[in-house]
Amino acid sequence: MPFLGIGLHILVAIFFAIHAVxxxxxxxxxxxxxxxxxxxxxxxxxxxxxxxxxLEHGARKAVASAAKALDPTRELRAAREAFDFTPTAQNQMRLAAALLEAGQAQEAxxxxxxxxxGAFANDLDIRLGAARAKLASGQGADAIAHLDFIRRSDRNFRPEQASVLLAQAYAAAGRNEEARGEFESAVERFGSxxxxxxxxxxxxxxxxxxLADRLRNELQSTMNHWNKHTHSMNLPLVRRLEAAFAKL
Structure with a gap:
């Protein structure tokens, strides 16, 4: 039995080593x-x-959605109060994220x-948040600049989210062929x-x-296997999808 335990530890370490490489x-x-x-x-x-x-991304998304439904402005109020009381860099970051989630993209x-x-100029989490805020406020070119910075710094930093955001930023900036290429790359690499x-x-x-119909058929095939919870968690995205096709 001790031998089996040691072997299992090594197998797990090998699995994570492969992931690291x-x-x-x-x-x-x-x-x-x-x-x-x-x-x-x-x-x-x-x-x-x-x-x-x-898994971790989905869990965070579910918890955040539940909290927002119960009290939509709670986090923004708390973030403002925290920053007003103690204007630290961490509280400033929290306020920026809360503003973005509340739909106040320009202030975010x-x-x-x-x-x-200053000291956080190279922080990639802040850069990603800034890119999201720029995109939401219609500043596609500025969003691209932040996302390019992230890729130059670390191509493995939240790669799927960064790729989808970059495709959307290209589209917002009118660079549609680049948007198409980035969307295709995101679908091919992640398939989410x-x-x-x-x-x-x-x-x-x-x-x-x-193209839109082909993708919608693939999405519908996935949605057919969803349970109620999964559908609820993805409802905002599904509604945006339906709105886009209603205009087609």
């Missing part, structure tokens, strides 16, 4: 994983694997730009419902009926 993590993770198979695997799971997994954009001054849905919305808005 494929996702181009820092090579010191290999040293940690093979020097301390059990502890290293636990640390890698929570520090790298889980934050980048769809201004706060994100303030966050990027979100990537396909955003591509379908773009195709419908561009009047590309054949």
């Amino acid at each position: 494929r996702s181009r993590q820092q090579m010191y993770w290999l040293l940690i994983l093979f020097s301390f198979p059990l502890l290293g695997s636990v640390v890698y799971f929570f520090a790298v694997f889980l934050p980048n997994s769809r 954009s201004n706060v994100y730009e303030a966050c990027l001054q 419902f979100e990537a396909r849905a955003e591509y379908a919305i773009w195709a419908a808005n561009m009047g590309e009926r054949q």
Whole structure:
């Protein structure tokens, strides 16, 4: 039995080592994983694997949606109060995120730009938030600049989200062939419902009926297997999809 336990630890460490290599993590993770198979695997799971997994993303999305439905302005009120009381960089970042989620994109954009001054100029989470805010406020070119910065810094930083956002930013800036290429890349690399849905919305808005219909059929095939909870969690995106096709 002890032999089996040691073997299992090593197998888990090998699994995470393969993930580290494929996702181009820092090579010191290999040293940690093979020097301390059990502890290293636990640390890698929570520090790298889980934050980048769809499971963790879905859980965060579900919790956030439930909280927002109960009190839509609670987080924004709390973020403003926290920043007014203690105007730290962390509270400023929280306020920017809350403004964006509340639909106040221009103010969120201004706060994100303030966050990027000084010590946090290279923070990729802030850059991603700033890109989202710029896109939501109709500033596609500025969103592209932030997303290009992220890719130059770390191509493996939230790659699916960054790819879809970049495609949308290209579209907002009128660079439609680049938008098409980035959407196709996102669908090919990740194959997620979100990537396909955003591509379908773009195709419908561009009047590309054949492409839009093909993507909608693929999406419908996926939705046919959803349970009630999954459908509820994706309802805002589905409604945007339906609105885009209603105009086609």
